[in-house]
Amino acid sequence: MKSVKVAGKNSKHKVFLYTLSSCAWCKLTKKFLTEKKIEYEYVDVDLCSDKDRDAIRKDIESRGGEPRYPIIIVDDKILIHGFRKDKISEALGI
Amino acid sequence: MITLEKVRQRAEADARTNGCYLNPDSPFLNDLFDGLMQNEERYGYPSCPCRLATGKFELDRDIICPCDYRDPDVKEYGCCYCALYVRKDVFEGKTSTKPIPERRPKEKLDGAYGVSRVGGESLSVKPSETTATLAKEFPQIKLKIWYCRQCGYVCFREDPPYICPICKAKREMFAELQLGMGKQA
DSSP states (O other): OOOEEEOOSBOSSOEEEEEOTTOHHHHHHHHHHHHTTBOEEEEEGGGSOHHHHHHHHHHHHHTTOOSOSOEEEETTTEEEESOOHHHHHHHHTO | OOOHHHHHHHHHHHHHHHTOEEOSOHHHHHHHHHHHHHHHHHHSSOBOTTSOOOSOHHHHGGGBSSOTTHHHHHHHHSBOTTSSEEOHHHHTTSSOOOOOOOOSOHHHHHTTSSSOOOTTOOOSSOHHHHHHHHHHHOTTOOOEEEEETTTOOEEEESSOOSBOTTTOOBGGGEEEOOOOOOOOO
16 A cells, blocks of 8 residues: 655654545645644555555544544544644644 | 536536535545546546446446435445445534445346446447447346426436435435327217
């Protein structure tokens, strides 16, 4: 599974995203994190193979989430669905 | 060839016809148009940019923009799932958009996993030719003929639309059309 790492000055939390390359909400989420100088890593699920898509779905469901994007996972514990600026900010303490 | 301008014109025309509006946030709207164009280029049809598509027409049919869920979502939440189409109060800035719940049934969401075509591979057959072939390939898809009891609109699909595209009657107005080859007396 090909993930992309985006460097940022703030690497206090481990931030991982499942996104779609075509999704406007996903773009907003990435832009928000970049503007806040948060380091994060993402996978564009629509560009993944069938096998990887299955693995992603299982990973999301094992974390109690649903396969709708973007999904923001903070420190392997907090899962946020959608571009919820308030929830993301709260989870990252920004 | 599909262009951003064509995508925009199609969306504007659809909004006018169906009494809704396009998202007033221009940069966000352009991102949505980009996503629609990207999907049309890779799949052959403009599936929702914010949902995971398979590239198989029959499995993605309900999320081809404007998706089956647009009208009830715009009515209830003020915008559709991707927020391309919005309600008048949202267009006028009286209400803001935010992510809304997914109305698409789970079994359809699950269809996007394990049967996808990715990496720019497009359909080898045109959408109009896929109904019979994919119905055979995916026996779980039970296509039926539905008709609107109000205006007579007929469609061939798994479930009736939420709202009739012609007369705007609700899903409850649709009935399944049973075709039989009875013996004549």
